[in-house]
Amino acid sequence: MTRMMLWPFLLLAVIFVAFGIYLYIMQDKMVFFPTSELVITPDEVGLEYEDIFIEVAPGEKIHGWLFRTTIASDSKPTSVLLFCHGNGGNISHRFETIEYILGLGADIFIFDYRGYGQSDGSPSEENIYVDARACFDWLKIEGRYKSEQIVLFGRSLGGVVAIDLARQVPCRGLIVESSLTSARAMAAKMFPFFPISLLLRYHLNSLEKIGEIACPVLVTHSPEDEIIPYDMGKQLFATAKSPKCFVALRGGHNERLYFQDDAYRDALQELISGTAARW
Numbered sequence: 423m424t425r426m427m428l429w430p431f432l433l434l435a436v437i438f439v440a441f442g443i444y445l446y447i448m449q450d451k452m453v454f455f456p457t458s459e460l461v462i463t464p465d466e467v468g469l470e471y472e473d474i475f476i477e478v479a480p481g482e483k484i485h486g487w488l489f490r491t492t493i494a495s496d497s498k499p500t501s502v503l504l505f506c507h508g509n510g511g512n513i514s515h516r517f518e519t520i521e522y523i524l525g526l527g528a529d530i531f532i533f534d535y536r537g538y539g540q541s542d543g544s545p546s547e548e549n550i551y552v553d554a555r556a557c558f559d560w561l562k563i564e565g566r567y568k569s570e571q572i573v574l575f576g577r578s579l580g581g582v583v584a585i586d587l588a589r590q591v592p593c594r595g596l597i598v599e600s601s602l603t604s605a606r607a608m609a610a611k612m613f614p615f616f617p618i619s620l621l622l623r624y625h626l627n628s629l630e631k632i633g634e635i636a637c638p639v640l641v642t643h644s645p646e647d648e649i650i651p652y653d654m655g656k657q658l659f660a661t662a663k664s665p666k667c668f669v670a671l672r673g674g675h676n677e678r679l680y681f682q683d684d685a686y687r688d689a690l691q692e693l694i695s696g697t698a699a700r701w
Contacts, residue, residue: 423578449623453579454511454545454606456538462514464489473636476544478536478556485514485540486533486557488565499596501571501694502529502561506554506587508578512539522681528573528694531565533557535583544639547624556585558591570594575695576601578650578675582659585628588635590614595638600647600675611651631660638698640689643682644671665701667692673697675678 444540464471464487487634491500503523507516521659535550536543543549558574561567569592576584581601588596602608605626632639639662648657658667669689673679680686692698 429513434618448619451542451548451594453509453547453624454535454537456535457511457544460512460514460539467517468515469481469524469619474533474560475540476532476533476556476560478549478553480538482542484533484536484542484553484556485513485533486567487520487645488531489520489524490529493528497576500567501573502565502567502576503573503597503695504554504557504561504584504587504692505530505532506530506550506576506580506583507601508580508651518678518681522678523575523690526687526691529567531557531634543698545628550579550583551586554587555590557588558593568697573597575599575672578602579626582626582628583634585631585658587632588637588639593637593700594696595640595698597640597642597690597693598628598632598655598658599642600644600671601628601654601655601658602626602650603657607654608650624656629657629661632658633663638693638701639663639666640693641666642671642680642686642689644667644673644675644677646673647671647675649675660674665699667701 431562470488474486474488475483487574507510516532520530520532534541535545537545561572572593573595574584574588574593575597577599583599584596585598605622605624609622641650641659643653645652659666667689669686671680691692
């Protein structure tokens with residue numbers, strides 16, 4: 423009878439351990455959701471661009487597009503946004519943002535991490551940081567931009583990438599949109615009854631890094647975000663140094679309702695124009 427009573431507990435223990443092993447092994451696939459096919463190209467929407475390939479490791483190149491705006495003038499110095507996208511799809515899924523940024527009068531360079539789109543290799547936490555730094559260096563050397571013209575823009579997982587880069591390099595400003603504080607905090611949200619933090623191979627610790635950043639910081643997040651909690655955006659903002667600004671967005675994590683929001687547009691334009699230091 424005692425053995426029969428123990429069987430359910432032993433079965434639960436086996437399931438618990440098996441689930442832990444599964445989570446440990448499958449973390450890469452839980453963090454990154456790359457796709458290779460470009461669903462649309464700039465040619466198809468009538469945008470002029472430069473097709474860029476940057477070597478990031480022996481035999482590995484990453485792919486990106488550089489768009490130059492036609493709105494800039496001598497009285498409005500050109501800025502370029504280095505856009506670090508989220509963990510799904512590839513650069514061809516971001517045309518709404520590309521066209522929005524060009525409409526603000528800034529150039530934009532969007533790239534795919536290793537394993538995404540036409541980029542070689544496989545994504546990892548180390549690789550996404552290295553890839554972003556390689557793009558920043560390319561903009562300065564080959565793109566002929568100055569550090570003070572470059573705005574780092576990271577959305578979702580890309581916010582983690584942009585924050586890591588902003589603490590390493592001088593730049594005009596940093597935009598962190600709908601991003602997380604750390605992998606540990608996200609794991610606790612996703613698996614509240616499982617000690618997954620003990621199994622994590624990823625850190626993605628933006629909360630630890632954002633306080634080291636010296637440039638103006640714009641943090642945006644929606645209270646309606648169903649994937650990354652709004653509180654994480656508020657925590658990032660609270661930890662960042664001044665000058666800084668927070669804009670509450672509208673809509674779910676992958677909605678862009680806020681593109682019609684004057685507060686969002688104004689904040690971006692202040693970063694682009696270089697006047698955000700007054701925040």
